[in-house]
Amino acid sequence: xxxxxxxxxxxxxxxxxxxxxxxxxxxxxxxxxxxxxxxxxxxxxxxxxxxxxxxxxxxxxxxxxxxxxxxxxxxxxxxxxxxxxxxxxxxxxxxxxxxxxxxxxxxxxxxxxxxxxxxxxxxxxxxxxxxxxxxxxxxxxxxxxxxxxxxxxxxxxxxxxxxxxxxxxxxxxxxxxxxxxxxxxxxxxxxxxxxxxxxxxxxxxxxxxxxxxxxxxxxxxxxxxxxxxxxxxxxxxxxxxxxxxxxxxxxxxxxxxxxxxxxxxxxxxxxxx
Amino acid sequence: xxxxxxxxxxxxxxxxxxxxxxxxxxxxxxxxxxxxxxxxxxxxxxxxxxxxxxxxxxxxxxxxxxxxxxxxxxxxxxxxxxxxxxxxxxxxxxxxxxxxxxxxxxxxxxxxxxxxxxxxxxxxxxxxxxxxxxxxxxxxxxxxxxxxxxxxxxxxxxxxxxxxxxxxxxxxxxxxxxxxxxxxxxxxxxxxxxxxxxxxxxxxxxxxxxxxxxxxxxxxxxxxxxxxxxxxxxxxxxxxxxxxxxxxxxxxxxxxxxxxxxxxxxxxxxxxxxxxxxxxxxxxxxxxxxxxxxxxxxxxx
Numbered sequence: 001x002x003x004x005x006x007x008x009x010x011x012x013x014x015x016x017x018x019x020x021x022x023x024x025x026x027x028x029x030x031x032x033x034x035x036x037x038x039x040x041x042x043x044x045x046x047x048x049x050x051x052x053x054x055x056x057x058x059x060x061x062x063x064x065x066x067x068x069x070x071x072x073x074x075x076x077x078x079x080x081x082x083x084x085x086x087x088x089x090x091x092x093x094x095x096x097x098x099x100x101x102x103x104x105x106x107x108x109x110x111x112x113x114x115x116x117x118x119x120x121x122x123x124x125x126x127x128x129x130x131x132x133x134x135x136x137x138x139x140x141x142x143x144x145x146x147x148x149x150x151x152x153x154x155x156x157x158x159x160x161x162x163x164x165x166x167x168x169x170x171x172x173x174x175x176x177x178x179x180x181x182x183x184x185x186x187x188x189x190x191x192x193x194x195x196x197x198x199x200x201x202x203x204x205x206x207x208x209x210x211x212x213x214x215x216x217x218x219x220x221x222x223x224x225x226x227x228x229x230x231x232x233x234x235x236x237x238x239x240x241x242x243x244x245x246x247x248x249x250x251x252x253x254x255x256x257x258x259x260x261x262x263x264x265x266x267x268x269x270x271x272x273x
Numbered sequence: 274x275x276x277x278x279x280x281x282x283x284x285x286x287x288x289x290x291x292x293x294x295x296x297x298x299x300x301x302x303x304x305x306x307x308x309x310x311x312x313x314x315x316x317x318x319x320x321x322x323x324x325x326x327x328x329x330x331x332x333x334x335x336x337x338x339x340x341x342x343x344x345x346x347x348x349x350x351x352x353x354x355x356x357x358x359x360x361x362x363x364x365x366x367x368x369x370x371x372x373x374x375x376x377x378x379x380x381x382x383x384x385x386x387x388x389x390x391x392x393x394x395x396x397x398x399x400x401x402x403x404x405x406x407x408x409x410x411x412x413x414x415x416x417x418x419x420x421x422x423x424x425x426x427x428x429x430x431x432x433x434x435x436x437x438x439x440x441x442x443x444x445x446x447x448x449x450x451x452x453x454x455x456x457x458x459x460x461x462x463x464x465x466x467x468x469x470x471x472x473x474x475x476x477x478x479x480x481x482x483x484x485x486x487x488x489x490x491x492x493x494x495x496x497x498x499x500x501x502x503x504x505x506x507x508x509x510x511x512x513x514x515x516x517x518x519x520x521x522x523x524x525x526x527x528x529x530x531x532x533x534x535x536x537x538x539x540x541x542x543x544x545x546x547x548x549x550x551x552x553x554x555x556x557x558x559x560x561x562x563x564x565x566x567x568x569x570x571x572x573x574x
Contacts, residue, residue, distance in 0.1 A: 009374040017365050094361030098420070101326050101355050102379035105346035267345070270288070270329035 006104055006112040014082075014120055023078045024127050030074065031066040031132035035139045038062075050236050058143045059136025060161040064168060064235040066132040067125070071172050071228065075128065079121035079176045080200030083183030086113040087266065088193040091273040106267045114184055114259055121180045125173040129165065156238045164238060168231040171244060178224045178251045179204050181258035188262035191273045221246075224254055276340065277301035278428055278459045279308075279325065283334035286320050286483075294320040296483040297334070302461055302476070307454045309470035309491070310463040311567055312480035318463045319358065321480070322432050325461075326355055338428065351379060354426030356434050360417025364406035368397055368416050371405055376423050386423045394449065395419035410437035418446065422453070429453055429460045435469065447473050471495075471563040481571045492540075495559040495566045501540050504530035504556035505547060514550045515543065530556065 014020055034055075043052050055065040087110070090096040099109065145156040156164070183200030190196055207225040210216060220226055227247030233239045279302040286295040295317040302308040310318050323329045325336045327345040335342050338349045362371040376386045395401060395416050397408075405413065414437050421429060429450070435443040450473050454460050464470050470477060470491070477494055479486040487494055505511040508531060515521050515533055520542070522534040533543065544554050 005377050005380045009378045012370075012374060013363055013366070016370070090363075093364060094359065095363055097323075097326075097328055097357055098361060098375060099378055100328055100345065101350060101353075101357075102375065103346055103348045103350045104378055104380075108346075268330065271323070272329070 003108050003112060006108055007115060010112045010116040011119070014116055019081070020120065023081060023124060026074065027070065027078065027124050027127040028131040030070055031062060031128060031135050034066055034069070034132075035059075035062055035135045039139050051232060054145070054149070054236055055136070056140065057149060058145060058161070059138070059140035060133070060142055060144075060158065060165065061235065062136030062140060063129040063132025064165055064232075066128050067168065067172055068229070068232065070128050071125075071176065075124060075172075075176060076179055076204045077197075077201055078124045079180045080183040080197045080204075082117045082120040082124075083180035084187050084196030084198075084200055085193045086117045086184055086187050088187040088190050088196045091191040091271070092193055094273055096273060097271050100271055107263060110188065110263045110266050114181075114262070117184055118177055118180055121176060122173045125169060125176065129169045133165075154237050154239075160238055161235070164234045168235050171231045171247065172228075174251055175228050175247060178254040178258070181255045181262075182224075185258040185262035185265070188266040188269070222250065224250070226250070275304045277337075278304050278339060279461055280337040280340075281321060281325065281334075282337065284321065284324055284331050284336060285333040286317075286324060286329060287332045294483055295324070298480065298483065298485050299334075300478045300485060300488045302459055304459055305454065305457060306476045307450060307460040307462060307474045309474035309477040310461060310480065311467065311470060311477055312486075313571060314465075315482075316480040317483035318480055319432055320483075322355070322357060322430055322461070322463060325430060326350070326353075326357070328357075351381075351424065352426060353428045353430060354421035354424060355430040355432075356417050356421050357430075357432045359410075359436060360413045360420070362405040362413065362416065365404055367403055368395065368401040368405055368408070368412075371416070372420055372423060375420055381424070387425050388423070390425075391419035391423050394422055411439060411442055414438055415442065418449065426453075427458055429458055429462075431460065432463045433465065434462070435464065435466065443469070467564045467567055477563070479567060479570050486570050491563065492559065494570070495563055500559075501533045501535060501543060502527060502530055502556070502558050503533060503543070503547075503554060506553040506555065507551075510550060511547055511552045514546055514552065518543070518546060 038056050042056050051061065051065045051068055054061040087096065090099065100106070142158060144158045144161065179200045182203045183196050186199040187193065187196035204225060207223045211220050211223045211226050227243050227250060230241050230243035230247050233241055234244070281298055281300050284295050284298045285293070287293050298317070298321060310321070312318050320329065324331050325343060327343045327347055327350065337343060338353060341347070341349055343349070363374070366374070372391060373383055377383060392401065397412060397416065400408070400412065408416065418434065435446050438446060447469060450460055450462065462470065462474060474491050476489065477491050478488045479494070503511065511531060512524050515524050515531070520535055522536050525532045540557055544557055547554050
C-alpha cells in the first residue's frame with residue numbers, strides 16, 4: 001500500500017516533467033528521420049549493412065534498424081538520464097530530505113525510484129520501436145520477408161517478424177537496464193545528477209572499448225555490453241542465438257549487483273542536501 | 274513534570290573528514306514548550322535537527338520522539354512537521370501538486386490533510402497552481418510552512434524558518450508558531466535572530482562547537498548570570514532592603530528604577546522581600562537581553 005503510494009508519486013514526478021517528453025520526442029524523431037533518409041537514398045544491397053537493406057525492403061524491419069542505431073548511443077544517454085537523475089536530481093533540488101521526513105522507509109523509496117526509472121527507460125525503448133513500426137509501415141509497407149530476399153536471410157512471415165521484433169525490444173530494454181542500474185547506483189551516492197548520468201554513459205563506452213580489445217580474452221564475456229547486439233540475427237534471419245540467454249543472465253547479475261549496492265549505500269547515507 | 278516529547282541523548286556525529294559536528298549532546302523538550310536552539314554558525318544545530326529527523330546516522334547516542342528511538346522512516350515522523358534550512362520542492366510541479374505528492378508519499382489520504390489551514394498559511398492565492406520554480410524565496414518558505422502543517426503536527430521542528438521572509442512575513446511566522454504551540458504542539462525552533470527567540474520561546478538550548486552550553490527556560494538563561502531591573506514606588510527603601518540580602522551583589526541607580534546584580538537569587542525572592550518591606554513593585558524584568566546572555570554563555574564556554 002505504502003510502496004504503491006510512493007510509486008505513484010514518483011511516477012507523477014517523472015511523467016509531469018518536460019525533460020521526459022523531450023527524451024521521448026527525440027526517440028520518436030530518430031525513426032522518422034531514418035525512414036525519410038532511407039526512402040530518399042535507398043541503400044545498395046552489396047555495400048550496406050543487412051539490417052539497413054532489409055529496413056528499406058519492409059517497414060517491419062525499420063524499427064529494428066532504429067533500435068540498433070539508437071541503442072548504440074542515444075538510448076544509452078536517455079536511460080542513463082532516468083537512472084542517474086532519480087535520487088541525485090531530487091537531492092539537488094533539496095527535496096530529498098523532505099521526502100525522507102515522511103514515514104517512508106528508505107528501502108521503499110529506493111525501490112520505487114528504481115522501478116520508475118526502469119519503467120521510463122523501457123518506455124523510451126518502446127517509443128523507438130512503435131514509432132519505427134508506424135513510420136516504417138507507412139513508408140515501406142508491411143511485406144513479409146519472402147523471395148528473393150529469403151534466399152539470403154531466410155523467409156519470415158509478418159507474424160514472425162513482429163514476434164521477433166517484440167523479443168528484440170524486450171532484450172534491448174533489458175540490456176539497457178544494466179546502464180539504468182549503474183546510473184541509479186551512482187545516483188544513490190551523489191547529489192550531482194549529471195555525475196550519475198555520465199557515470200552510466202561512461203560505463204557503457206568503457207565496456208565497448210574494452211570489448212573491442214580481443215587480447216582481453218575471456219574477460220570480454222563478462223563485460224556489460226558484450227551481448228548487446230545478440231538479438232540482430234533474430235530479426236534479420238529468424239535465428240535465436242544462445243548468446244541472448246547469456247546476455248539476459250549477465251544483465252540480471254549486473255542489475256542486481258548495482259541496485260543492491262545503491263540500496264545498501266542509500267540506507268546508510270547521511271542526507272545533507 | 275510532563276514526559277519529554279523530544280529527547281537528544283548523548284548524541285555525537287562525526288562526518289567523514291573527521292569533523293565532530295555534534296559532541297555528546299543531551300537535552301529534552303517537553304510537551305507544549307517552544308524551545309529555541311541557539312548557537313553560532315557551525316555549532317551543530319542543523320546536524321542535531323537532522324539526526325532528530327532520521328536524516329543522518331548518529332555516530333553515538335540517539336534521538337527520541339515520543340519516547341521512541343528515531344530511525345529513518347520511523348512511524349512517529351507522521352506526528353512531526355519539519356522545515357530544515359530552506360524549503361525545497363519539485364520545481365516543475367505546482368505548489369498544490371507538491372503538497373499533495375509529499376502528503377501521499379507517506380501513505381496518507383489527501384482528504385485527511387489539513388489543506389484549509391495549509392492554504393491559509395501559504396497565502397499564495399492562484400499562484401498555488403503555478404510551478405514552484407516561478408516562486409520567490411518568500412513564497413517557497415510560506416509553502417514550506419504550509420507543508421509542515423498539513424498533518425496537524427504534534428511537534429514542529431523549524432530550522433531558521435524566517436529565512437528569506439520580509440518583516441511582515443517574519444511576524445506572521447512568529448504568530449503562527451505561538452498559535453500552534455497554544456494548540457498543544459511542541460516546537461523546537463532554531464534561529465540566528467535572538468530577539469525572535471526571546472519573543473516566542475519559553476525555553477532555549479545554547480550550543481557551541483557541537484556541545485551543550487546551557488539549557489533551561491529563557492527567563493532563567495537571561496537571569497542566570499544576571500541582573501534584574503526593578504521599578505518601585507520607594508527607591509530608597511528598596512535599595513536598603515535589597516542591599517541587606519546576601520544574594521544581592523550590588524544595587525545601582527538606573528533611573529527611574531534600580532539595577533540589581535544578583536548571585537543565585539530568583540526574581541521572585543527579590544519581589545517577595547520588597548513587598549514584605551511595604552515597597553510596591555511596578556516593574557521587574559531581566560536587565561539583560563537574550564543576546565547578551567547568549568554571547569556571555571558562548572564566550573565563557
